[in-house]
Amino acid sequence: MNRNTGTYVITTTLSESVRAFVPHPLPPTGPALASGVYAELNRQAELALARLAGVSGLVPSVDWLLYSAIRKEALLTSQIEGTQATLTDLFDEEAGFKVSNTEDVEEVTNYLRAFRLVQGQLRDNQGLPVSIRLLCDAHRLLLDGVRGAGKQPGELRRSQNWIGGTRPGNAAFVPPPPEHVPVLLADMEHFIHDDEATELPPMVKVALIHAQFETIHPFLDGNGRIGRLLIAALFEHWGLLAEPLMYLSGYLKQHQAEYYRLLSAIRTEGDWEAWVTFFLEGVCVAAGDAERNIIEVASLVAADRKRLLQSPKAGPASYRLFEMLPMMPRFTIERVRQQLDTTFPTATAAVKMLEDLGIVTEMTGQKKNRSYSYQDYVELLSR
Ligand SMILES: Nc1ncnc2c1ncn2[C@@H]1O[C@H](COP(=O)(O)OP(=O)(O)OP(=O)(O)O)[C@@H](O)[C@H]1O
Ligand SMILES: [Mg+2]
Numbered sequence: 354m355n356r357n358t359g360t361y362v363i364t365t366t367l368s369e370s371v372r373a374f375v376p377h378p379l380p381p382t383g384p385a386l387a388s389g390v391y392a393e394l395n396r397q398a399e400l401a402l403a404r405l406a407g408v409s410g411l412v413p414s415v416d417w418l419l420y421s422a423i424r425k426e427a428l429l430t431s432q433i434e435g436t437q438a439t440l441t442d443l444f445d446e447e448a449g450f451k452v453s454n455t456e457d458v459e460e461v462t463n464y465l466r467a468f469r470l471v472q473g474q475l476r477d478n479q480g481l482p483v484s485i486r487l488l489c490d491a492h493r494l495l496l497d498g499v500r501g502a503g504k505q506p507g508e509l510r511r512s513q514n515w516i517g518g519t520r521p522g523n524a525a526f527v528p529p530p531p532e533h534v535p536v537l538l539a540d541m542e543h544f545i546h547d548d549e550a551t552e553l554p555p556m557v558k559v560a561l562i563h564a565q566f567e568t569i570h571p572f573l574d575g576n577g578r579i580g581r582l583l584i585a586a587l588f589e590h591w592g593l594l595a596e597p598l599m600y601l602s603g604y605l606k607q608h609q610a611e612y613y614r615l616l617s618a619i620r621t622e623g624d625w626e627a628w629v630t631f632f633l634e635g636v637c638v639a640a641g642d643a644e645r646n647i648i649e650v651a652s653l654v655a656a657d658r659k660r661l662l663q664s665p666k667a668g669p670a671s672y673r674l675f676e677m678l679p680m681m682p683r684f685t686i687e688r689v690r691q692q693l694d695t696t697f698p699t700a701t702a703a704v705k706m707l708e709d710l711g712i713v714t715e716m717t718g719q720k721k722n723r724s725y726s727y728q729d730y731v732e733l734l735s736r
Contacts, residue, residue, distance in 0.1 A: 356383055356623030359568075364530045366513035371521040373513065374620050375529045376568045378540040379561050380551045381625045390626045394633040395554045401640035402594050408644050411651035415596055417679035418647055421734050422598045427464040429602035430581045433609060436460045440735045441683070448683040450724060459498050464578060467491040471586050472597070483545055483590050485509075485538045488571075488579055495575050495582075504574040509534050514570060526617060528570035537569045545587070555591035559584055560632035561625070567616050581605070599643050604635040649733055654679060657712050657729075664710060670695060670703035675712070682727040682734075 493507030
């Protein structure tokens with residue numbers, strides 16, 4: 354492929370002169386992206402998403418599935434960044450248990466806050482559309498707290514940055530000089546909202562936009578995570594999946610070297626096609642993984658529910674507790690008491706019932722401050 358995807362400008366930073374890349378606006382031209390490259394894969398990806406949307410009906414509440422899917426995406430996108438937190442840490446933090454790696458968990462919960470902000474705005478008729486402003490607002494939440502301070506949360510960068518290497522001179526990639534960033538982002542925003550501009554299918558546009566965003570690298574830090582949040586935002590904007598049940602970051606993490614290499618190849622070889630192909634394959638794989646996981650969760654919960662219903666001693670409090678477990682997989686008796694809005698003895702009895710049936714297990718082995726886990730479920734989600 355011999356396509357020119359941008360120009361180089363000389364920029365001086367840290368008293369070195371380096372070539373910074375300024376991408377052309379989307380869509381790719383000279384030549385345009387050939388439909389032969391993406392048509393069939395795009396169709397397969399759409400099918401995979403339709404199947405995923407279909408299996409969500411297997412459980413009584415799609416909120417159960419969203420609870421874990423959104424957290425998995427938050428975790429995996431943060432793991433690409435290097436954050437060392439697990440799903441169990443997240444559940445524990447929500448249960449009010451002590452977690453050792455508070456800063457890592459904070460990074461993940463910040464992503465969750467940023468995601469909720471974006472989803473809330475997009476679903477609100479009066480809310481912000483997919484826009485630079487919305488991404489800046491999300492960035493402010495993402496970089497809130499210990500690690501983000503000093504990285505200009507919520508603001509476009511005002512200095513030159515680089516990717517890979519110890520200084521601009523030996524970097525793998527030098528993004529555009531800061532004065533170019535607002536214009537480049539405005540072009541990108543225009544591409545998102547100008548439906549007449551191109552015949553490309555929405556999912557292909559998402560692929561292009563993510564890569565363009567990473568190439569612009571508009572923030573001092575958090576570009577990967579905001580760029581992946583932008584993928585979710587665009588899936589929502591174009592109605593590609595009614596609910597965010599897919600965690601594409603799992604695929605990106607698993608193929609991280611290729612992910613980065615293909616982003617680079619757009620710049621160095623003009624190869625938009627390889628990136629779009631990789632992205633659409635990723636959607637197929639990620640949607641398939643999410644679908645399988647939902648089926649496994651649904652059958653685990655159904656089997657456990659059956660055991661509970663068949664148990665002669667089980668009562669209403671234990672039924673109500675059981676239905677809460679998918680969104681409260683780790684808990685104390687006090688938390689159960691609050692959630693069920695009941696007395697301590699009733700909460701204790703409900704937990705004991707589920708413990709006797711082997712559905713939940715006590716984790717501390719202590720007499721006091723006991724904590725419980727719906728362990729099979731946690732393990733299924735953590736796989
Ligand atoms: N060669 C490249 N060209 C363009 N973009 C790249 C390249 N290599 C990596 N990237 C993008 O830059 C991101 C890293 O940027 P940054 O550190 O600002 O983001 P982050 O969210 O803090 O970290 P991470 O993306 O590692 O989670 C990568 O995730 C990837 O999306
Ligand atoms: Mg980073």
